[in-house]
Amino acid sequence: MKDSPGLTPLITTTQIRKRIAVLAGQISHDFDSREPLMIVSILKGSFMFTADLVRALSIPCTIDFLQASSYGTRRSSSGTVAITGSITVKGRHVLLVEDIIDTGLTINRIVDHLRLQQPSSIRICTLLDKPAARRFPCTPDYTGFRIDNIFVAGYGLDDRERYRELPCIVAVER
Ligand SMILES: O=P(O)(O)OC[C@H]1O[C@H](OP(=O)(O)OP(=O)(O)O)[C@H](O)[C@@H]1O
Numbered sequence: 670m671k672d673s674p675g676l677t678p679l680i681t682t683t684q685i686r687k688r689i690a691v692l693a694g695q696i697s698h699d700f701d702s703r704e705p706l707m708i709v710s711i712l713k714g715s716f717m718f719t720a721d722l723v724r725a726l727s728i729p730c731t732i733d734f735l736q737a738s739s740y741g742t743r744r745s746s747s748g749t750v751a752i753t754g755s756i757t758v759k760g761r762h763v764l765l766v767e768d769i770i771d772t773g774l775t776i777n778r779i780v781d782h783l784r785l786q787q788p789s790s791i792r793i794c795t796l797l798d799k800p801a802a803r804r805f806p807c808t809p810d811y812t813g814f815r816i817d818n819i820f821v822a823g824y825g826l827d828d829r830e831r832y833r834e835l836p837c838i839v840a841v842e843r
């Protein structure tokens with residue numbers, strides 16, 4: 670990890686790799702008999718998780734992206750989610766891939782947005798879950814790690830656009 674004051678290691682690269690292998694096994698098993706799974710990666714935060722997850726799957730999939738932004742350069746949600754990108758999910762089995770579910774606002778907005786198109790199913794896979802921070806109900810179908818209500822960065826997640834490139838998850842001092 671880069672030598673930066675205020676960053677405390679929380680989840681190592683090895684722990685992430687091992688957990689993704691388990692998640693990918695579960696997802697591959699659950700969607701085995703269906704048509705290609707439609708992976709929808711929620712940018713920016715999930716770019717690294719998505720890249721590692723899809724390489725560990727043993728089933729066919731397609732990969733699309735939506736960008737959702739509500740934090741901007743803050744450490745708390747602005748309360749509104751800007752969704753950009755246009756994808757077609759009608760009749761598809763969709764797996765939303767998130768880096769983190771915190772208040773739950775972003776994932777709820779995205780699910781509502783995509784349901785209008787009548788997909789066959791929508792499931793949620795998140796690397797990190799912060800249940801103690803939830804303000805909008807959401808129970809992910811696949812979770813990498815449950816964490817306390819602390820601000821984290823690395824492995825795609827940012828603190829004011831910094832640290833996305835770290836290969837591990839760190840806690841950020843407030
Ligand atoms: O559950 P919530 O409280 O809505 O928080 C989770 C969302 O917040 C982050 O996105 P952000 O808006 O920071 O955009 P980014 O992924 O581009 O960093 C993260 O990537 C999730 O999408």
Ligand code: HPA
Pocket residue numbers: 740769771819820821822826827828
């Ligand atoms: O803890 C977090 N870190 C980075 N981005 C986030 N978006 C919601 N929660 C977080």
